[in-house]
Amino acid sequence: MASTSYREITLNGLWKNNPGLVQLLGLCPLLGTSNSTVNALGLALASALVLICSNTAVSLVRGVVNTAVRLPAFVMIIAALTTCIELLMQAYTYELYQILGIFIPLITTNCVILGRADAFAAKNDPGRAAYDGLMMGLGFAAVLVSIGAIRELLGTGILFANMQLLFGPAAANWKITLFSDYQGFLLAILPPGAFIVLGLLIAGKNRIDSILAERAKARQPEVVVQSRRVRVTGVIE
Numbered sequence: 001m002a003s004t005s006y007r008e009i010t011l012n013g014l015w016k017n018n019p020g021l022v023q024l025l026g027l028c029p030l031l032g033t034s035n036s037t038v039n040a041l042g043l044a045l046a047s048a049l050v051l052i053c054s055n056t057a058v059s060l061v062r063g064v065v066n067t068a069v070r071l072p073a074f075v076m077i078i079a080a081l082t083t084c085i086e087l088l089m090q091a092y093t094y095e096l097y098q099i100l101g102i103f104i105p106l107i108t109t110n111c112v113i114l115g116r117a118d119a120f121a122a123k124n125d126p127g128r129a130a131y132d133g134l135m136m137g138l139g140f141a142a143v144l145v146s147i148g149a150i151r152e153l154l155g156t157g158i159l160f161a162n163m164q165l166l167f168g169p170a171a172a173n174w175k176i177t178l179f180s181d182y183q184g185f186l187l188a189i190l191p192p193g194a195f196i197v198l199g200l201l202i203a204g205k206n207r208i209d210s211i212l213a214e215r216a217k218a219r220q221p222e223v224v225v226q227s228r229r230v231r232v233t234g235v236i237e
Contacts, residue, residue: 003124003125003128004120004124004128004132006128006131009128009131009132009135010135012132012135012136013132013134013135013136013137013138013139014135014138014139014142015139015205018139018140018142018143018205019112019115019136019139019140019143020139020140020142020143020144020198021143021201021202021205022205023112023115025110025111025112025115026047026110026111026112026140027198028103028106029043029047029103029106029107029110029144030140030143030144030147030194030198031147031191031194031195031198032103032191032194033100033103033144033148034144034147034148034151034194034197035148035151035152035155035189035193035194036148036151036152036161036162036189037145037148037149037152037159037160037161037163038096038148038160038161038162038163038165038166039096039099039100039148040144040145040147040148040149041141041144041145041148041166042089042093042096042100042165042166043100043103043104043107043144044137044140044141044144044145045141045166046085046089046104046107047107047110047112047113047137047140047141047144048133048134048137048138048140048141049081049085049137050078050081050082050085050107050110050113051112051113051116051133051134051136051137051140052130052133052134052137053081053133054074054077054078054081054113054117054121054133055116055117055120055121055129055130055132055133056121056126056129056130056133057077057081058074058077058117058121058122058129059121059122059124059125059126059128059129059130060126061073061077062121062122062123070118070122071114071118074114074117074118074122075108075114077117078107078108078113078114078117079108082104082105082107082108085104085107086104086105089104093165093166095165096165096166099165112136112140116132116133116136120132121133143198143201146201147194147197147198147201150188150197151188151189151193151194151197152189153178154185154188154189154193155184155185155186155187155188155189155193156182156184156189157177157178157179157180157182157184158175158176158177158178159175159176159178160174160175160176161175162175163175
């Protein structure tokens with residue numbers, strides 16, 4: 001079986017097979033922690049790190065793990081890595097860890113991570129497995145942070161509030177107040193707001209895909225006509 005190219009892995013992770021917009025996996029953390037940019041970014045980084053490391057580890061041990069215990073072994077690897085991330089967050093970003101709460105340990109059961117371990121990492125070399133984890137992690141993080149930023153902006157009129165929880169005291173001045181006298185839009189930061197914003201992002205992606213498909217279809221007859229001209233010219237000569 002031919003190995004998947006790095007270009008295809010990139011396109012799949014960021015766009016064609018994006019875990020948040022196409023596969024619709026990991027919706028629990030995607031919707032539950034995306035009421036602000038810092039919360040979304042914190043969980044996105046944690047999930048991406050676990051995804052990269054778990055993909056790499058699964059690829060390394062895929063040849064020595066018995067088929068009967070494959071999935072339990074994958075879960076143990078993911079759980080161990082999640083515990084490491086959890087301890088690191090307790091040590092360096094404790095306040096953010098408290099805010100995210102149960103969603104950090106729940107990375108262990110994130111369908112994105114287990115799905116990529118079984119569907120890709122277990123069938124490819126460590127380099128491609130790690131790169132797949134990186135691209136899928138970035139794709140998931142992009143959706144998560146986008147939802148968090150949109151909800152924070154619509155709900156409070158502010159962007160990048162409380163970034164010091166993740167990046168330390170130096171990030172306290174990163175806050176951008178776009179609307180100083182904004183009264184706030186409560187629905188945006190409530191759970192229904194997450195569903196609405198995610199639905200709009202999915203609709204936007206589907207619309208872009210349809211436009212690209214129409215343009216590709218419109219160019220196809222020109223290619224066919226040109227190829228026929230080349231064949232006819234060759235016959236005459």
